Amino acid sequence: MKLTNSKILITGGASGIGLGLTERFVSLGNTVIIVGRRAELLDEVAAKYPGKVVAKTADLSSKESRKELYDWVAENHADLEAFINNAGIQNWMDVSDADFLDRALAEIVTNIEAPLHLTALFAKLPSLKTLVNVTSGLAFVPASKIAVYSATKAFFHSFTLSTRYMLKGKGIEVIELIPPALDTDLGGTGIHSQFPPVSGFIDSVFADLEQGKTEITYMHSTDMANGGPEVLKARFDVLNP
Numbered sequence: 001m002k003l004t005n006s007k008i009l010i011t012g013g014a015s016g017i018g019l020g021l022t023e024r025f026v027s028l029g030n031t032v033i034i035v036g037r038r039a040e041l042l043d044e045v046a047a048k049y050p051g052k053v054v055a056k057t058a059d060l061s062s063k064e065s066r067k068e069l070y071d072w073v074a075e076n077h078a079d080l081e082a083f084i085n086n087a088g089i090q091n092w093m094d095v096s097d098a099d100f101l102d103r104a105l106a107e108i109v110t111n112i113e114a115p116l117h118l119t120a121l122f123a124k125l126p127s128l129k130t131l132v133n134v135t136s137g138l139a140f141v142p143a144s145k146i147a148v149y150s151a152t153k154a155f156f157h158s159f160t161l162s163t164r165y166m167l168k169g170k171g172i173e174v175i176e177l178i179p180p181a182l183d184t185d186l187g188g189t190g191i192h193s194q195f196p197p198v199s200g201f202i203d204s205v206f207a208d209l210e211q212g213k214t215e216i217t218y219m220h221s222t223d224m225a226n227g228g229p230e231v232l233k234a235r236f237d238v239l240n241p
C-alpha cells in the first residue's frame with residue numbers, strides 16, 4: 001500500500017481506530033476523506049487538519065447513501081487510491097431479548113451489507129489501488145454476548161479472502177486489519193475502557209504496512225487468527241466464562 005502522497009477514504013474515520021488511521025495517514029503526507037453519520041464530529045476532525053482531511057456525511061446503512069457517496073467521490077475525488085472499510089457497530093444482546101432480531105439486522109446491514117456494497121462500488125473506480133477491510137479477532141473465536149457481531153466479522157473475514165482473489169485481476173491489493181479488543185467507544189462509551197489504547201495498534205499496523213503485510217494482527221488477535229484448535233478453544237473459554 002502506498003503510504004505517502006495518496007488519497008485515502010476511511011469509513012468511520014472520525015473516531016476510534018478510524019481516527020487513529022486518519023491521523024497517522026495525515027502525518028505521513030496523505031489526504032484523508034472521513035465518512036460517518038455525525039457531521040459535527042467529522043467537521044471537528046477536518047478542522048484540525050485543514051486541507052488534509054475532508055469530511056463527508058453518509059449513513060452507510062442506507063443503499064442510497066452508499067451510492068451517493070460513490071458518485072460524490074467519482075465526481076470530486078477521482079484520484080482516490082485507497083478505500084478503508086472500517087465503520088462498524090457492535091450490539092451486546094441475547095437471543096431471548098425482545099428486540100434481538102431488529103438489532104441483529106442492524107449489525108448485519110452495517111457490518112456486512114455496507115462493506116460488500118461499497119467494495120462493489122469502489123472497485124469500479126479506475127484510480128483505486130488498495131482496499132483495506134477491518135475485521136476482528138472475533139472473526140476467529142466468537143464472544144457469545146456479541147454473537148451476531150462476531151458472526152458478521154467471520155463473514156467479513158471470509159469475504160475478504162475471496163475479495164483478494166476477485167480483485168487481483170484489477171490490480172487492487174486487499175489488506176485485512178484484524179484488531180483485538182481496543183479502547184474505543186465501540187458498543188457504547190466505556191464498554192472497551194479496560195482494553196489497550198488504539199495508539200499501540202496503529203504503530204504496529206503501520207510497521208506491518210511498511211513491510212508489505214496484507215493480514216495484520218496485534219496482541220490477542222495474532223493468536224486468534226493463527227492459533228490451532230487448542231489455542232482457539234482456550235480463547236473461547238476466556239471470552240465465554
Ligand SMILES: NC(=O)c1ccc[n+]([C@@H]2O[C@H](COP(=O)([O-])OP(=O)(O)OC[C@H]3O[C@@H](n4cnc5c(N)ncnc54)[C@H](OP(=O)(O)O)[C@@H]3O)[C@@H](O)[C@H]2O)c1
Pocket residue numbers: 011012013014015016017018035036037038039041058059060061062086087088089110134135136137178179180181182183184185186187192195
Ligand atoms: N475497538 C475494538 O475493540 C475493535 C476490535 C476489533 C475490531 N474493531 C472494528 O474496528 C472498526 C472501528 O470500530 P472502533 O472500535 O473504532 O469503534 P467506533 O469508534 O465506534 O467506530 C465506529 C465508526 O463507524 C462509524 N459508523 C457506524 N455506523 C455507521 C453508519 N451507519 N454509517 C457511517 N458510519 C458509521 C461511526 O461513525 P458515526 O457514529 O458518526 O456514524 C464510527 O466512526 C469496526 O469495524 C469495529 O468492528 C474494533
